[in-house]
Amino acid sequence: MKNSPIKHIGVFTSGGDSPGMNAALYAIAKTAETKGIKVSGIRKGYEGLIDGDFIPLEAHELQKLTQKGGTILKTARSKRFMELEGRKKALQTLKANSIDALVAVGGDGTFKGLLAFSEICDIPFIGIPGTIDNDISGTDYTLGFDSAVNTAIENIDKIRDTAESHNRVFIVEVMGRDSGYIAIHSGLMSGADAILIPESGKDFIYLLDKIKNYNSEDAFLIVVSEGDEIGAELVASKIKEMNKEVDLRITRLGHVQRGGNPSALDRMLGIRLGVAAVNALLQGRKNIMAGVLNNQLHFTPFEDVVKQHQVNEELMKLLELFGK
Template structure:
């Protein structure tokens, strides 16, 4: 692998925030400083790239923030970057500031944006997967997923306490627009009675079979991914049709899953991927995402990354086993 000397790298966080982003920034800054590379942060994702909102990044400050959720650089979704005019303004800002490489921390939308940007911009891009949904190919786990699952587990355990006190049915909605990883991990780890995810076509019928025999003698917990095609409200109405006397509640965990201190796994993952992103640029890689497969660093082209990583194989078998 050839060695490339970069003078000025910029980094930004984009899309939904996820625990571990600050740890990734810390890894990037430490490696850039050790390599003698100037590093700038771009605030508010693609919006900041269009507006030229650049800030210096300090390793000492980030060292004290690796335990914090969210992102020091802020984040945003940018409609302007979807336009050619917006991408051209972003390119002008990179050129004006002599930036010769770009690192982006975000999800599949972030990497799709980099693919579009590469059509007019020829500097190398490196991606780091930051999304709690764990729905990106090319890595076993994405930044924030483990923390989000732990948050969901903590809340589901608490809901079980009140559910058992009243013998209620609880529908608990967790995040996961296109992927059921949070639902299946948090549901299995808390011993819930049913798990509904977008990838399964039989989980709803299995649930209805269970509800027919439910006699309000115990709590009954259902975890449902927000992206499930049935939806929490419809599931609740179907349960009421089958058993109109049940005491049922819906709880949506929502954005609490994105907040809070990152887990040890997410902190370490962020540091590893941050350092790996700078190393990749120094090795001459471009337009790839740094990930971890089988606990080894792995680089995947953006074209393959934007394919959805969904629950399959062993996890589907576990869902069928514990859903019966």
């Protein structure tokens, strides 16, 4: 790629951290290195882009970190970048450091930021979907989703042990502010008695029908997405209204789902998308997100990525089948 106009790539992670981000950084650095392209890591997302908080990224150092959760570049939300003045300052920083292209690993908010940035900056941007919620269109899976589901399952299985020992009703809240993917996957694979997600209005009805016939000699496990409109507290109160004698507990898994070593799937996804991002830049592409659809690389324009990813019809039917 001697004739490539790209000599220096900046890369940052933004929004919530997700397992697999470091694998993506390694793949970006390794691919760029083989093309003779310099790579700079931008610390703390858009904040670092504004302030010029850059560090060199070396493939041989990142190779040892593919198994590490979180992101070595740190991440932060930036109110300054939401303002035009903040984006102008970021543009000045890019020019001062002779950065020819950007790769961003993050969620829909990250890509919305790049879309706004493209109005004043003409260098190419490529996005990699990094969010445990799996709520982005243009890819079957996002970086971190599989790891988060595995973490949720591991913890739900442990909660089931104590629930069965005491014949308790347990409400387990998993992450998913706008998406029920983690709840559906972890709930189905751990044999939950009920699963509540933001995208369904029937799931609570199914729960109430089941709880009417609840036998206190058995455990009863409910998995609730944090974004569900009913919410764990209201679910608990409704169950108590129906049966005051129910021995009930609420457990919120919280940010434990973001941490830990990435799964094999997330490591491989990070590597595939990191390589794809650099190759796309060298092909002259810009303002697109690299994803995987039907196990094939797929690129989606940023303006289409920002649409909310809905739970697909097959999963909704599974939710109905196993929820009844």
